[in-house]
Structures are given as C-alpha cells and as structure tokens.
Amino acid sequence: MGLRSVDVLVLGIVVLVMASACLNQPTRTNTPASSSTSSLTTSYRERGDVNPPEILDFNWTPTKIVWDKVYDLKVSFKASYPPDEISGVKLIFKPENYSYFITEYGMRRGDYYKVFPNDSRVYELKPVDGVFDKPLEEFEVNITNITGGAEYWIIIQVQTKNGRTVEYKRKTPYLRQYENNAKKDNLTIMALYLLWWGKDNNWDEYAGSDFSLLGAYSSMDMIVINKHVDWATGYGIDVFLINWPEPGDYQDHALKEYFLKSDLVAKGDIKFAILYETIWRLVDSHPGWNLSDERNIEILTSDFEYLSKNYFQHPAYFRVNGRPFVFVYESKGFFGDINQITILKETFDIYLVSDHGHPEADPKTTFRDAIWGNVAKRFDAIMDRWGYEHYSEADMRRWYGWCNINGIDFIPSATVGLSYKNAPWKFDVPEVPRKTELLKERIQLALKYVDPDIKILFIPEFNNFFENSYLEPSTQDGFKYLTTLKSSIFH
Numbered sequence: 001m002g003l004r005s006v007d008v009l010v011l012g013i014v015v016l017v018m019a020s021a022c023l024n025q026p027t028r029t030n031t032p033a034s035s036s037t038s039s040l041t042t043s044y045r046e047r048g049d050v051n052p053p054e055i056l057d058f059n060w061t062p063t064k065i066v067w068d069k070v071y072d073l074k075v076s077f078k079a080s081y082p083p084d085e086i087s088g089v090k091l092i093f094k095p096e097n098y099s100y101f102i103t104e105y106g107m108r109r110g111d112y113y114k115v116f117p118n119d120s121r122v123y124e125l126k127p128v129d130g131v132f133d134k135p136l137e138e139f140e141v142n143i144t145n146i147t148g149g150a151e152y153w154i155i156i157q158v159q160t161k162n163g164r165t166v167e168y169k170r171k172t173p174y175l176r177q178y179e180n181n182a183k184k185d186n187l188t189i190m191a192l193y194l195l196w197w198g199k200d201n202n203w204d205e206y207a208g209s210d211f212s213l214l215g216a217y218s219s220m221d222m223i224v225i226n227k228h229v230d231w232a233t234g235y236g237i238d239v240f241l242i243n244w245p246e247p248g249d250y251q252d253h254a255l256k257e258y259f260l261k262s263d264l265v266a267k268g269d270i271k272f273a274i275l276y277e278t279i280w281r282l283v284d285s286h287p288g289w290n291l292s293d294e295r296n297i298e299i300l301t302s303d304f305e306y307l308s309k310n311y312f313q314h315p316a317y318f319r320v321n322g323r324p325f326v327f328v329y330e331s332k333g334f335f336g337d338i339n340q341i342t343i344l345k346e347t348f349d350i351y352l353v354s355d356h357g358h359p360e361a362d363p364k365t366t367f368r369d370a371i372w373g374n375v376a377k378r379f380d381a382i383m384d385r386w387g388y389e390h391y392s393e394a395d396m397r398r399w400y401g402w403c404n405i406n407g408i409d410f411i412p413s414a415t416v417g418l419s420y421k422n423a424p425w426k427f428d429v430p431e432v433p434r435k436t437e438l439l440k441e442r443i444q445l446a447l448k449y450v451d452p453d454i455k456i457l458f459i460p461e462f463n464n465f466f467e468n469s470y471l472e473p474s475t476q477d478g479f480k481y482l483t484t485l486k487s488s489i490f491h
Contacts (some may be wrong), residue, residue, distance in 0.1 A: 053081040053158040055168045056136075060154060063142065066276035068233075068269050079158050081134045087132060088159040092376045093143050094120035096171065098223060105215030108475065115213050117177065117226065119147035149177030149230065151263075152225075173263040174190075174226040178234025180269055181486065187450065189489060190318075191232065191471065192275065192461035193240035195219040195254040196447035206407035206465055208422035210476040219254045221347070225262040229270045231473060232462060235482040236489045239318045240462065241327060243275040247306045256310060273325040274307055278333070285335075288368055292336030297467065300340070304348050312350070320380070320454055322408075323351040327383065332356045334375050335368035341378035353411065357384035359400040373402070381409035381451075383458060393445055400449045411459040412449045414442035416469045416481060424467040434468050436484045443488040 037136040056078040064072035079086055098116055101107040107115070128136040146152075152175060156168040182189065191488045196202065198218030206216075217224045232240065242259070245251055257274070259265055281303060282289045282296045289296060311317060312324040319325060331354040334341065345352050356376035363373030376382050382403060384396055396412060417434025420426050446457055461469040 014327050016214050026444050053079055053086065053160060053164070053166045055156055055158070056080055058156075058168070058170065060170070060172065064144075067181065067183060068267075069148060069176040069179045069427060071146055072142060073146065074140065074142050074152055076138075076140045077156065078136055079156075081158070081160050085135060085161050086134060086137055086158060087161040089125045089137075089139060090157040090159075091123045091125055091139075091141055092121070092153070092155040092157070093123075094153050094155070096153060097349065098150070101217070105217045106211075107213070107215035111213050111475070117147045118152050118250070119150075119152075124392045144177060148175040149227070150174065172268075174223070174230075176230050176234070177271070178230055180233045180239040181236050181490070182270070183232040185236075185490070186453075186455060187487070187489065188238045188318075188456045189235045189236050189237040189459060190241050190273070190456055190462070191459040193228070193242050193272075194461070194463050195242060195251040195259060199250040202424075205424040206422060208468070210474045211465070213473045213475060213478075214461070219251070220258045222262040224259055225259050226264050227481070228463070228472070229262070229264040229481075231482060232471075233264075233270050235471075235479075235486040237270070237459070237462070237471075237485075239271045239325075241273050241275050241458070243277055244307070245277045245280040245328070247360070260314060260316070265316055268316055271316055272314075273318040273327065274311060275327045275329055276303070276307075278328060285368075288333035288335050289330075290336040290368075291334055291338060291340040297340060300344060301347075301460055303308060304350075305342060308348050312348070320456075322352040323349055323380075324481055325351045325353065327353040327355075327358060328379075329355065332361070332372070332375075332385075333367070333377070335370035337368055338375050340376055341375070345378075345380070351380045353381045353383055354379040355385050356382045357395075359385060359395040363402055373406075377406055377408065379408060381411055381454065383411040384413050393448075396445065396449050400451075403451070409454045409456075410449065410451045411454070411456045411458055412446035414439065414446040414470055415459060415460050419468040420466075422468060425466075431468075436480050441483060443485065447488075 056073075057095075058071050058077040060075045062070045062073045064070070075091065079089055093120070095116060099112070101115070102109055102112065121143065123141055125139050125141060126132070128139075128140055139181050144243060152172045154170045154172065157165060158168070159165045191195060196219060197216075198220060203216035214224060214227065219225075229240075242253070242255055243251065262269065265272070278289055281299055283293055283299075285293075291297065307326070308324075317324055341352065342351070356372060356379070361372055363376065365372040367375075382399065400410045400412070415432055416439055418429075418432035419434070420429070422429075443457070443459075450457055459471065461467070461471075463472045465472075471485060473479045473482065
C-alpha cells in the first residue's frame with residue numbers, strides 16, 4: 001500500500017511536541033463531531049496559492065469494532081495538483097486538545113493523560129502505486145490499535161514539488177476508550193446520573209476535597225458526557241437514570257441539548273430513563289402528595305405529556321416490556337385518589353416504578369388515608385429504599401417476597417454511600433459509609449434478589465459528590481469504585 005511509519009526517533013520527537021502543545025492550546029467544542037462524510041477544513045501554508053492541492057474522495061471507515069469500540073480504521077483519499085506533481089504527503093492522527101478542562105474546570109495537569117490518553121501518530125505516505133508520478137494520486141492508510149477516549153483529528157499535509165504545502169483536517173466523533181462491557185451480560189445495571197453540575201456555579205457549594213478527575217465540570221459539555229458514558233458502560237452500567245426536576249430547567253436543557261446529542265448516546269451506547277422529582281413538582285401536604293388534589297393531577301398530566309413528547313420516544317430511552325421506564329421519587333408518599341396512578345400508567349403507557357420498599361415500612365402500614373401495600377400494587381415495580389445502612393437482607397427478602405406474591409417486579413439497589421456533610425443542604429440522617437469493601441457487600445446482597453423477570457440492579461449514584469455517593473473516577477479514589485462494580489458484576 002506504499003505506507004511507511006516515520007522513523008522511531010522522529011516519531012518520538014513529533015509526539016512529544018504534540019503532547020506539549022496539547023496542554024497549551026485550548027480547544028473547546030460542544031457540537032457533534034464531524035462524520036466521515038462532512039466537508040474538510042483547509043488551511044493554506046502559502047496564502048497566495050490560487051490553485052492549491054485538492055483532496056478528493058476523502059473517507060475514513062472503521063475496520064475493527066469490538067463491543068462498540070473502534071480499534072482500527074482505514075483512511076483513503078486522492079490528492080490532486082494539476083499541472084504540478086505532488087512530492088510528499090503526510091498523515092497525522094492525534095486526539096483533540098481538551099486543555100480547557102485544566103483552564104476552565106481546574107483539572108489537575110497530572111490527570112490530563114489519565115483522562116485523555118496521548119495517542120498521536122504520524123505517517124509519511126506514498127501513493128497506492130508506490131510512485132509520485134502523476135497529478136492525481138491515490139492514498140490509503142490503516143490506523144490500528146487506537147487507544148480512544150477522545151475525538152481524533154485526521155490531518156493530511158500535501159507538499160508539491162514547487163514547495164507549496166496545504167493542510168486538510170477532519171475530526172472524528174468521540175471514539176471509545178473502553179469496550180462496552182455493559183452489553184456483555186443480560187443484567188441491567190442502572191445508575192442515578194445528575195445533570196446539575198455547573199448550574200449557578202454549584203461546585204462552589206461543594207465542601208469536599210475529592211473531585212472528579214475531570215475537575216469541576218459542566219453537565220452542558222458533550223465531552224464530559226461522552227467520557228461519563230465511556231467510563232460507565234466500560235465498567236458495566238447499562239442505563240443512566242436521570243433526575244428530572246421540571247420543563248425548561250437547567251437539567252432538562254442539559255438532557256435535551258447536550259446529553260441526547262452527545263456522540264455515544266446518539267449512537268446507542270447507553271440507555272437513559274427519567275427519575276421524576278415529586279418533591280420539586282407536586283404540592284406538598286406535609287407529609288406526602290395528595291392525589292385527590294386537582295393541582296397535583298394537573299401537574300402530573302402536564303409533566304408526563306412533556307416527557308412523552310420530548311423523551312419517551314427517543315431510541316435510547318430504556319424500556320421494560322416495550323414501555324418507557326419511569327421512577328417516581330418519593331412516590332411512597334402518595335395518598336388520596338390512588339387510582340390516579342393507574343390512570344397515569346395507562347394514559348402514557350409507561351412502566352412505573354415506586355420506592356415503597358422502605359426498610360421500616362410494612363405493606364399493612366397506613367400512611368395518611370392510604371394502605372402502603374395497596375398504593376405499591378398500583379405500580380409495575382418497586383425499588384428498595386437506598387440510603388439506609390441498616391437495610392438488612394431480611395428487609396430485602398420481605399419486599400422481594402411480597403412483590404412475587406402480588407405480581408409486581410422488584411428492583412434491588414446497592415448504594416455507594418450517603419452523607420450530607422459536603423452538601424449545601426443538611427439532613428439529620430445516619431451516614432452510610434462509602435467504602436469499596438462495603439459497596440462490594442451491598443452488590444453481592446442485591447444480586448441475590450434481582451428479579452428474574454426484569455433483571456435490573458440499581459446503583460445510587462454515579463456522580464453525586466454533594467452527598468458522597470459517586471462511582472465516578474476521582475482525584476482521591478481513581479477508578480476504585482467502578483473497578484469494584486465491574487469485578488462484582490462479572491465475577
């Protein structure tokens with residue numbers, strides 16, 4: 001094919017120069033990356049050239065994909081410069097520069113290559129026929145063993161015999177660093193995912209010392225989202241359960257305009273579902289949410305119409321038995337006209353999940369005018385109430401058995417931890433310790449009670465630094481918690 005790699009010494013010098021430049025020339029994009037059919041970006045070394053070399057039929061095609069990860073790709077193109085002849089062609093393949101993570105998010109410089117691996121290559125090319133002897137030459141190059149974890153630039157530099165050089169650029173979408181291990185089994189791991197970071201500079205309210213490896217990032221950043229999806233699915237998470245507070249909110253905008261448009265979500269590497277925030281939406285009866293209150297019915301109907309229109313039909317939306325999965329937070333506080341739960345399910349054809357599996361509750365318990373078990377039966381599934389260190393195996397077994405008897409599904413959870421000491425809000429509840437050995441124990445317990453009909457395990461949470469509940473790789477813990485999850489699931 002006429003390809004030769006640059007001599008090892010020269011390549012080493014080029015890579016070092018690129019690595020240095022990577023941390024000094026910030027580039028930030030929050031629009032979807034170019035595909036292989038997009039137009040080329042061209043820069044001219046010699047501005048006076050009115051007839052520069054042209055690149056024709058440019059294409060890059062993955063040639064080896066394993067579990068959504070592109071390992072190898074092929075680049076092909078033609079270079080034309082009539083009437084002069086081309087004297088040399090070079091192809092540079094290098095990751096995008098994300099140094100704004102350092103300058104804007106405060107990422108530690110030493111963490112940059114932990115997050116965005118340095119994977120730059122330089123190739124000097126010869127035509128397919130091996131000789132520069134005509135004004136239109138064809139070129140091919142196979143790029144193998146791609147590390148991934150970034151968007152990549154494919155840069156072609158064409159030099160003519162009269163000394164003119166022209167550079168053509170094209171950027172790939174985000175290429176995964178990890179294989180999508182979540183797809184390798186039939187167990188659905190769902191993790192709570194927050195899109196609130198960056199709202200009103202809320203990182204300033206965080207009192208902790210352990211930060212994401214990404215720094216104090218914004219949830220309205222597609223590279224952040226791609227990185228989270230790459231990490232999460234690479235370590236076994238299938239679904240992000242995304243808390244949704246209200247239409248038009250910061251998180252709603254981040255979900256609609258950034259999360260769903262990010263490369264890995266758009267191509268189906270992960271599913272998502274909605275956690276409906278009752279405490280931010282419904283009229284509080286102190287305690288509970290009265291379903292006989294017409295204001296609450298109007299809010300629920302309007303909100304679910306919005307969710308149905310904007311999210312439920314999305315191809316990446318997570319479904320159970322063909323119906324969109326919706327978890328209603330604090331729905332254990334419903335009372336009044338509980339038939340409204342059934343109406344909501346049937347109107348929007350959704351798979352509705354509650355959190356009635358509280359460790360201190362009994363199905364016969366009466367809350368306001370509603371019997372706990374009677375309300376729970378209106379849902380398709382119940383989840384145990386995470387965030388309680390004293391949630392015992394007996395509690396999980398009791399609710400698992402009750403679900404089996406009453407013909408509804410059960411979703412066990414394994415919490416990462418819980419504490420409000422670093423959050424701007426305070427609640428007087430016992431701390432749930434965040435330790436890898438405890439997470440492993442919680443996962444092992446929950447796995448015993450995974451419902452065979454739906455096979456879902458819930459992990460709260462992926463990135464709640466405020467409440468000390470996060471799997472996300474951090475400055476103090478690295479990848480320890482994701483590694484614990486993966487080893488526990490695939491053991």
